[in-house]
Amino acid sequence: MGPFKAALSGKCPQCREGDIFESSALELSKFHKMHTNCPKCGLKFEREPGFFIGAMYVNYAFSVAIIVAVGIALSVFNIYNLHTFVLSVVGLILLLLPFLFRYSRILFLYLFGGVDYQPRD
Numbered sequence: 001m002g003p004f005k006a007a008l009s010g011k012c013p014q015c016r017e018g019d020i021f022e023s024s025a026l027e028l029s030k031f032h033k034m035h036t037n038c039p040k041c042g043l044k045f046e047r048e049p050g051f052f053i054g055a056m057y058v059n060y061a062f063s064v065a066i067i068v069a070v071g072i073a074l075s076v077f078n079i080y081n082l083h084t085f086v087l088s089v090v091g092l093i094l095l096l097l098p099f100l101f102r103y104s105r106i107l108f109l110y111l112f113g114g115v116d117y118q119p120r121d
C-alpha cells in the first residue's frame with residue numbers, strides 16, 4: 001500500500017497495515033479513540049508525550065481551507081451575507097469534525113512522526 005492510500009485509510013505509517021484508530025470515524029461516541037500501539041507492528045503512535053498537540057496546527061490549516069472554500073463557494077453564488085457565511089463555516093466544521101480530528105493526527109504522524117516504512121513479510 002502506498003503512503004497516500006495508507007494515510008487515507010488511517011493505517012500505521014511504519015507497517016501500513018495496522019489501524020491507528022480503534023473504530024470508524026462515523027461512530028461518533030468513539031471516533032477519537034486511538035490505539036496506543038499499532039496492532040500489527042507495535043509502533044507507539046504518540047511519539048513523545050504531548051506529540052499530538054502539534055496536530056492542532058494541521059487542524060487549523062484544514063479549518064482555514066474550509067473557511068476559504070466556503071467564502072469562494074458563496075461568492076460564486078453571489079451570496080455576501082455574514083450570517084450565512086459564519087453558519088456555513090461552523091456547520092461544515094462541526095459536520096466534518098471526526099474527519100478533521102482524525103486526518104490532522106494522521107497527517108501530523110506521517111509528516112512529523114519520524115517513522116520510516118518497514119514492510120512486514
Ligand SMILES: [Zn+2]
Binds near residue numbers: 012043
Ligand atoms: Zn504498524
